[in-house]
Amino acid sequence: MRELLLVLDEGTTSTRAMLFAPSGECLGSNAAELTQHYPGPGLVEHDAAEIWSRTFACAQAMVAKAGGPGAIAAIGITNQRETIVFWDKKTGEPLAPAIVWQDRRSAALCRQWREAGEEPGVQARTGLLLDPYFSGTKIAWAMANWPQLREAGDRLAIGTVESWLVWKLTGGLHITDATNASRTLLMGLGSGGWSDGLLDMFSAPRDALPEIVDCAGRFGTTKLFGGEIPICGLAGDQQAATIGQACFAKGETKATYGTGAFVLTNAGTTPPASKHRLLATVLWQLGSRRTYAIEGSVFVAGSLIQWLRDSIGLIETASETEALARSVPDNGGVYLVPALSGLGAPWWEPDARASLSGLSFSSTRAHIVRAALEAMALQSHDLKTAFAADGADWARLRVDGGMVANDWMAQDLADMLGIPVDRPAFAETTALGAAMLAGVGCGLFRDLEAAAQMRGPGTTFEPQLDVDARKARIEGWNAAVERVVR
Numbered sequence: 001m002r003e004l005l006l007v008l009d010e011g012t013t014s015t016r017a018m019l020f021a022p023s024g025e026c027l028g029s030n031a032a033e034l035t036q037h038y039p040g041p042g043l044v045e046h047d048a049a050e051i052w053s054r055t056f057a058c059a060q061a062m063v064a065k066a067g068g069p070g071a072i073a074a075i076g077i078t079n080q081r082e083t084i085v086f087w088d089k090k091t092g093e094p095l096a097p098a099i100v101w102q103d104r105r106s107a108a109l110c111r112q113w114r115e116a117g118e119e120p121g122v123q124a125r126t127g128l129l130l131d132p133y134f135s136g137t138k139i140a141w142a143m144a145n146w147p148q149l150r151e152a153g154d155r156l157a158i159g160t161v162e163s164w165l166v167w168k169l170t171g172g173l174h175i176t177d178a179t180n181a182s183r184t185l186l187m188g189l190g191s192g193g194w195s196d197g198l199l200d201m202f203s204a205p206r207d208a209l210p211e212i213v214d215c216a217g218r219f220g221t222t223k224l225f226g227g228e229i230p231i232c233g234l235a236g237d238q239q240a241a242t243i244g245q246a247c248f249a250k251g252e253t254k255a256t257y258g259t260g261a262f263v264l265t266n267a268g269t270t271p272p273a274s275k276h277r278l279l280a281t282v283l284w285q286l287g288s289r290r291t292y293a294i295e296g297s298v299f300v301a302g303s304l305i306q307w308l309r310d311s312i313g314l315i316e317t318a319s320e321t322e323a324l325a326r327s328v329p330d331n332g333g334v335y336l337v338p339a340l341s342g343l344g345a346p347w348w349e350p351d352a353r354a355s356l357s358g359l360s361f362s363s364t365r366a367h368i369v370r371a372a373l374e375a376m377a378l379q380s381h382d383l384k385t386a387f388a389a390d391g392a393d394w395a396r397l398r399v400d401g402g403m404v405a406n407d408w409m410a411q412d413l414a415d416m417l418g419i420p421v422d423r424p425a426f427a428e429t430t431a432l433g434a435a436m437l438a439g440v441g442c443g444l445f446r447d448l449e450a451a452a453q454m455r456g457p458g459t460t461f462e463p464q465l466d467v468d469a470r471k472a473r474i475e476g477w478n479a480a481v482e483r484v485v486r
Contacts (some may be wrong), residue, residue: 002073003444004066005435006229008055009428010079010161011237012036012100012259013306015051017058018428019066020435022444024454026426030061037097042104042341045097048085051161052168060225069227075169076233076438078240078430079161081183084135086142086149089157092168096146098161099138102260102299102341106137107350118201125198127182127189127271127280132342132350133297135160136185136202143203156208160184162234163210169222169231176210177234178285187212189271189280192290215239215284216441232441237430238262239283242293244429244436245398246452253387253394255413256430257376257403260344261301263383264293265392276386277346284448286440294392296345296383300338300354302403304372307340314365322406325370331473333358335480336371338379343485346386352484358476373409377416378477384417396420400429415465416473424458 004027005020016031032054037045059075066072082101087094099105110130113119119130128134139158143149149156157167160183163176181187181194186204188195192212199206213219215235221228235243238256242264245254250268255261264283272280272294283293305321308314315321335357337343342350356368384394396419404410404423414421426432436451445451 002071004072005438005444006059006062006066006072006075007431007434007438008059008075008077008165009431009434010051010055010077010165012080012102015055015058016431017055017062018431019062020432020454022439022454024426024432024456026428028062028065030058032058042107044100044103046083046100048087048094048098048164051098052165055165056168056224063225069225069229072229073444074230074232074438074442075222076434077162077165077231078235078237078434079165079180081160081180081236081238082133082135083161084138085159085161085164087157087164087167088152089155089172092172095148095152095156096142099142101133103138104132104342104350106132106141109140110137110350122185122198125188125195126185127273128185129277129279129348131348133299133344134183134185136198136204139204140202154207156205158204158208159210166220166231166234169224170220173220174210175213175219177215178212178282178290179215179236179239180234181212182282183236189282189292192285192288214286214288216286216437218441230442233434233437233439235284235434235437238264238295239281239293240433240437241400241430242266242283242433243448244431244433244455245400245424246455247398248448248452251392251395252398254398254400255380257301257399257401259301259303261298261376261379263296263380263387265387265394267292267294267392274390276389277348278386278390279345294387294390296386298379298383299342299344300340301376302401304338304340304375305403308369308372315369321369321373322408324366325373325408328364328366328370331371331374332363332367333360333476334363334367334371335476336368336375337480337484338372338375339484346382347481347485349485355480355484357480357483373406374412374473376403376409377412378474380413381416381474394419396422398422398424400424400427402427411461411464414461414463416470418463418470420463421461422458423461425456
């Protein structure tokens with residue numbers, strides 16, 4: 001009987017295939033690193049062909065582990081959302097590098113649009129801001145600067161990473177789900193369709209774009225694994241994590257601390273509007289009906305630790321950061337503002353650059369590493385303040401992602417936010433959410449609430465830090481950020 005769920009989890013630095021039982025038990029995982037290309041300052045690219053080949057190899061390993069395609073009920077796909085891929089419809093091969101969500105090459109374009117007064121109208125239509133982060137700005141840059149895209153004419157296909165994977169799996173089905181479409185700056189948040197005015201603004205050819213579909217359903221099948229497997233679940237990584245955390249009621253909030261950090265609060269079925277530079281986005285779409293979220297996006301989280309390890313050589317492994325943070329009683333006045341690719345919400349300063357301040361002869365490696373970890377809770381506090389100002393304060397926070405395996409950091413979040421922080425025993429909730437959607441799409445579960453049985457137990461961290469200590473840290477952080485953004 002087909003009851004296993006295969007998830008393709010397409011991240012920024014790696015791709016994975018994971019196999020789930022309907023109970024939520026992860027039966028296996030196979031991962032491969034993705035090569036990050038940095039052709040210049042602020043530029044981040046992937047090779048879309050590598051994304052596909054390594055994802056396919058990982059999936060093959062999990063299909064074999066399942067005992068063949070006949071054991072798999074459905075495939076769910078989740079992905080880094082704003083990365084954009086350009087390919088040839090006839091050959092199925094990339095026409096240019098994939099521009100990664102972290103890329104800042106469209107900053108000058110965004111500045112021009114903002115100075116021309118375009119941002120309020122764009123935000124009203126899309127829930128987003130004019131920032132290089134979003135796919136539409138990357139498309140505009142690419143169409144202006146890569147002649148091969150214009151020369152491709154009606155052969156050109158453009159899509160986010162899940163769209164690219166579906167195309168390759170099915171041999172030509174060109175779709176995108178509503179969560180990913182809502183991150184492009186090309187979709188009307190209320191209408192759920194591509195906007196002609198926005199397509200013109202960002203030079204995005206309508207014929208090159210995919211059809212927008214639900215997050216769960218029978219979208220197509222793949223025959224690449226020796227038998228047919230339906231593709232039944234699609235969602236951007238942060239929406240998938242919110243689903244995996246079972247944030248099904250309005251006001252429930254999750255935060256994922258991976259390469260970046262992303263907080264989403266369920267906003268219900270009416271499109272929200274932020275007055276404090278947060279984002280409005282589609283949380284999921286089922287039966288053509290959309291549930292929305294308010295989102296705060298932090299560009300640098302786990303990538304800061306990776307940078308300390310790979311570029312600076314301050315640590316050898318990410319796991320040693322917890323012991324280093326615990327080895328000193330406080331940060332010693334050291335603050336690290338991790339604007340390595342600009343600052344995200346609520347600042348939205350693409351040209352901001354990182355800073356390390358408060359150093360003295362008494363500062364040690366441990367102080368710097370602790371300051372890096374503390375930046376996660378302090379950035380989260382900035383977001384909580386903005387959410388509260390928009391009437392969506394957090395009563396508690398459900399966290400996931402690789403960074404929160406660190407108990408010290410999970411406790412620091414509770415301390416700085418002043419609320420309980422819940423961490424599930426199975427931290428890969430992004431993949432779990434994609435599995436839940438695939439289960440709904442193929443009929444294993446009647447709805448998301450039924451699929452929530454896949455979510456297991458967790459641990460709660462209660463705030464312990466006294467108010468004065470919290471206030472002092474926040475004041476020091478605010479001063480450090482002010483020096484970066486002024």
